[in-house]
Amino acid sequence: xxxxxxxxxxxxxxxxxxxxxxxxxxxxxxxxxxxxxxxxxxxxxxxxxxxxxxxxxxxxxxxxxxxxxxxxxxxxxxxxxxxxxxxxxxxxxxxxxxxxxxxxxxxxxxxxxxxxxxxxxxxxxxxxxxxxxxxxxxxxxxxxxxxxxxxxxxxxxxxxxxxxxxxxxxxxxxxxxxxxxxxxxxxxxxxxxxxxxxxxxxxxxxxxxxxxxxxxxxxxxxxxxxxxxxxxxxxxxxxxxxxxxxxxxxxxxxxxxxxxxxxxxxxxxxxxxxxxxxxx
Amino acid sequence: xxxxxxxxxxxxxxxxxxxxxxxxxxxxxxxxxxxxxxxxxxxxxxxxxxxxxxxxxxxxxxxxxxxxxxxxxxxxxxxxxxxxxxxxxxxxxxxxxxxxxxxxxxxxxxxxxxxxxxxxxxxxxxxxxxxxxxxxxxxxxxxxxxxxxxxxxxxxxxxxxxxxxxxxxxxxxxxxxxxxxxxxxxxxxxxxxxxxxxxxxxxxxxxxxxxxxxxxxxxxxxxxxxxxxxxxxxxxxxxxxxxxxxxxxxxxxxxxxxxxxxxxxxxxxxxxxxxxxxxxxxxxxxx
Amino acid sequence: xxxxxxxxxxxxxxxxxxxxxxxxxxxxxxxxxxxxxxxxxxxxxxxxxxxxxxxxxxxxxxxxxxxxxxxxxxxxxxxxxxxxxxxxxxxxxxxxxxxxxxxxxxxxxxxxxxxxxxxxxxxxxxxxxxxxxxxxxxxxxxxxxxxxxxxxxxxxxxxxxxxxxxxxxxxxxxxxxxxxxxxxxxxxxxxxxxxxxxxxxxxxxxxxxxxxxxxxxxxxxxxxxxxxxxxxxxxxxxxxx
Numbered sequence: 060x061x062x063x064x065x066x067x068x069x070x071x072x073x074x075x076x077x078x079x080x081x082x083x084x085x086x087x088x089x090x091x092x093x094x095x096x097x098x099x100x101x102x103x104x105x106x107x108x109x110x111x112x113x114x115x116x117x118x119x120x121x122x123x124x125x126x127x128x129x130x131x132x133x134x135x136x137x138x139x140x141x142x143x144x145x146x147x148x149x150x151x152x153x154x155x156x157x158x159x160x161x162x163x164x165x166x167x168x169x170x171x172x173x174x175x176x177x178x179x180x181x182x183x184x185x186x187x188x189x190x191x192x193x194x195x196x197x198x199x200x201x202x203x204x205x206x207x208x209x210x211x212x213x214x215x216x217x218x219x220x221x222x223x224x225x226x227x228x229x230x231x232x233x234x235x236x237x238x239x240x241x242x243x244x245x246x247x248x249x250x251x252x253x254x255x256x257x258x259x260x261x262x263x264x265x266x267x268x269x270x271x272x273x274x275x276x277x278x279x280x281x282x283x284x285x286x287x288x289x290x291x292x293x294x295x296x297x298x299x300x301x302x303x304x305x306x307x308x309x310x311x312x313x314x315x316x317x318x319x320x321x322x323x324x325x326x327x328x329x330x331x332x333x334x335x336x337x338x339x
Numbered sequence: 340x341x342x343x344x345x346x347x348x349x350x351x352x353x354x355x356x357x358x359x360x361x362x363x364x365x366x367x368x369x370x371x372x373x374x375x376x377x378x379x380x381x382x383x384x385x386x387x388x389x390x391x392x393x394x395x396x397x398x399x400x401x402x403x404x405x406x407x408x409x410x411x412x413x414x415x416x417x418x419x420x421x422x423x424x425x426x427x428x429x430x431x432x433x434x435x436x437x438x439x440x441x442x443x444x445x446x447x448x449x450x451x452x453x454x455x456x457x458x459x460x461x462x463x464x465x466x467x468x469x470x471x472x473x474x475x476x477x478x479x480x481x482x483x484x485x486x487x488x489x490x491x492x493x494x495x496x497x498x499x500x501x502x503x504x505x506x507x508x509x510x511x512x513x514x515x516x517x518x519x520x521x522x523x524x525x526x527x528x529x530x531x532x533x534x535x536x537x538x539x540x541x542x543x544x545x546x547x548x549x550x551x552x553x554x555x556x557x558x559x560x561x562x563x564x565x566x567x568x569x570x571x572x573x574x575x576x577x578x579x580x581x582x583x584x585x586x587x588x589x590x591x592x593x594x595x596x597x598x599x600x601x602x603x604x605x606x607x608x609x610x611x612x613x614x615x616x617x618x619x620x621x622x623x624x625x626x
Numbered sequence: 627x628x629x630x631x632x633x634x635x636x637x638x639x640x641x642x643x644x645x646x647x648x649x650x651x652x653x654x655x656x657x658x659x660x661x662x663x664x665x666x667x668x669x670x671x672x673x674x675x676x677x678x679x680x681x682x683x684x685x686x687x688x689x690x691x692x693x694x695x696x697x698x699x700x701x702x703x704x705x706x707x708x709x710x711x712x713x714x715x716x717x718x719x720x721x722x723x724x725x726x727x728x729x730x731x732x733x734x735x736x737x738x739x740x741x742x743x744x745x746x747x748x749x750x751x752x753x754x755x756x757x758x759x760x761x762x763x764x765x766x767x768x769x770x771x772x773x774x775x776x777x778x779x780x781x782x783x784x785x786x787x788x789x790x791x792x793x794x795x796x797x798x799x800x801x802x803x804x805x806x807x808x809x810x811x812x813x814x815x816x817x818x819x820x821x822x823x824x825x826x827x828x829x830x831x832x833x834x835x836x837x838x839x840x841x842x843x844x845x846x847x848x849x850x851x852x853x854x855x856x857x858x859x860x861x862x863x864x865x866x867x
Contacts, residue, residue: 169591
C-alpha cells in the first residue's frame, strides 16, 4: 500500500515540478531570456555540493538553500559583468555559468574521494534520478511548487505586463527591481528543485520545450499557457513512467526526449496545416 | 614526467579552443560552440556502436558530422519551426545531448571505455597510460599525437586567414559586399569546432569544453586592443591555466579538467580586477 | 493651471550630454509638439520627465505635485519600436493594462472596468479587432491600441512619443480627432513629433530642442524660419517637403 502511495507521490511531485518549470519557462521565453534557465541550472551546482559538504547530510532544504545562494551570486555576477565590461550577454552568461559549474565539479570530484561521497549519489544531480528522491523530498518540493504556482497566478497580469512593456509598468508605479527580483527568485527556486529530478544538464529542457511547443499552436496569451501546462504534464508523466521501469535510463534525458518529440510533432503539424491553408 | 605529458595534452586542447573561442565571442555565437560540444556525444556513441573502438578515424569523421548537424538543426528550427534563436539553440543542444546520454545509458551502462564520468570530466589523466615510445625515450602519448594535427591546423587557419577573419568578425555585411564568402568561413569554423570537440572528448569531456572556448578569449578581450592581441593573449592565458590546472589538480588529487577551467576563471577575475585598477589609476591621474 | 513645470533638467549618457539645463512651463488644455532633429533629446526629455531614465534636475512637478502623487493622471505612449509585435497579447489585453494599479494589483477586472475598456476601443474604432493578436493589425491600428490604453486611464495629461511614425493617413486623422476631442475636455497633450508639415495645423504650442531648449511658445510665433533653421540646419520651407 505504501509502495503505491510512494509511486503516486512520485508522479505527482515530478509532474508538479515540470508544470511549474514549464510556466516559468513561458515567462522566460516572453522575456527572451530562454538561456537563463540553462545558466542557472549549471550555476547552482557548487551551491548544492558545498551545502552538502558543510552540512554533512543530503537534506533537500539545506541543498536548496545552497542552490539559491549560488543562483543569486551567479545572477549578480552576470549583471555586474554586463555593466562593467564590454563583453556581450551570451559571452557573460556562458562565462559565469561554466565558472560556477566547474567549481561545482571540482568540489564534487573532491567529495567523491571522501568516504561520505559515494553514499550521496551526487552525480545523480547531473542527469537526474527521480528514484533517488525521498518521500519527504517530493512532499517538500510539491509544497514549494504549489506556493510558486499560486504566486504566479495572483501576479500573472503584472509579470506578463512587465514581459510585454516594462517601461509602461514602471511608469505606472510598479517597481522594476522588485518584480524582476520576484521573477529571479522563483526561477532560481524551480531550477534548484528541478535539477534534482532531471539533472543540471537538462533542466533547460523543462523550461524551454513545453512553451516552445505551445507556441507552435497558438499566439494567444491564455491558450499558450494552457498548452504549455499540457505539454509539461505529458512529458513529465510519460517520462516518469518509463523511468520507473528502467533504472538504467536517467530521467532527465528521457523527459527531454519526450518533450523534444512533442515539439517536433507540433511543429510539423503546424507546417502541414499552413501548407494546407495555402493550397486549400 | 606524467605532469609534463598532461600539461602538453591540455595545452594542445586549449590552444585551438582559445583561438576558436575568440572567433565565437566576437561573432556572438558562443552558445553555438556550447551546442556543438554537447552534440558530438551522440555522434561518438553511434560511431562507437558501429565501429567498436574509439581509435578509428571513422569515429572522428562520423562524430564531426554531429557539428554540422547541430547548426543545420538550429537553422532549421529558426526557419521552419519559427523558434527564436536562443530557444532554437537550447532545443538543439538538449535534443542531441539527451539522445547521446540515453544511447550511452542503454548500450554502455557500465562500460569503462565510454561512460558518464568521461562525458562530464573527461579522463585526461588516463591518457598518460598510452605512451608512444621510440626505443627507451617517451615521445609522448597517443592523445598528444592525436591532438597535434588539429592544433597545428587551427593555428595555421587563424594565422593565414587573419585578415579575412578580421573583416568578417567586425563587419560581416561589408565583407560579403567585397565578394568574400562568409558562409565558407563560418562553416570552416564550425567544422574545426566539431573536430576539436570530438578529439577533446577524452580530455575535458563534453560539458566543459565551453569553458575552454569562452574563458581565455573573454579574458583576452578585456586586455586586447586589436584582434591580433586578442588571439595571442587568449593562447597565453589558456596555456597558463593549463599549467596551473594540471599542477593543482595533481596536488589535491581531483579531476583535472574542472580545475583547468576554474583556473581560467581565476585568471579572468584577476585580469578584470587588475584592469579596473589600471582604469581607476588612469582616471585619477587625469583629474 | 500649470500642468508641467520643469526646472534645470539635464541628462547625461556616459560622456555625452543628451539634455542641458531644460526649464519648461506648460499650461493645461494645450496640444504641444516637441520637435528637433534625431538625437536632439526629444525622447530623452519625455523619459526623464517620467522617471524612466536617470536624470539630474532641481524640480519636476505635474499639477504642482511630484510624479508619484499624480501617476494616475498621466498616460504615456512610448515609441513603437520598443514593442514586440509578436507578443502573445490581444488588443483587449493591451488596453486592459491601462487599468493596472500598483496600489491594488491583486484585484480582478470589474464589470465597470470592462465597460471602460469597451468605450475606449469604440472611441478609437477597434471594437471589431478586440481579440486579435496585436501583430495582426496595421501600423495605424497598432498606434490606436496604445491610444485606447491611454484613454482608459482617464488621464488629464497624455504624453506620446512619435505616435505618427509609420501610420497611414486615415489613422493619423483619427488620432488627431481623438486628441482634439480630449483637448476640448480640458486635457493636455504633449507629443514628440517628427512631421513638421502637420505642426502648424494641429498644435497650439511648440517646443524646439537641440539638446537644450531652443524655443517654446505658441506655434504661430515659434514655428518660424530662423528657429527651425537653427534646430534642423535647413530652412523651414525645405524641411516641410
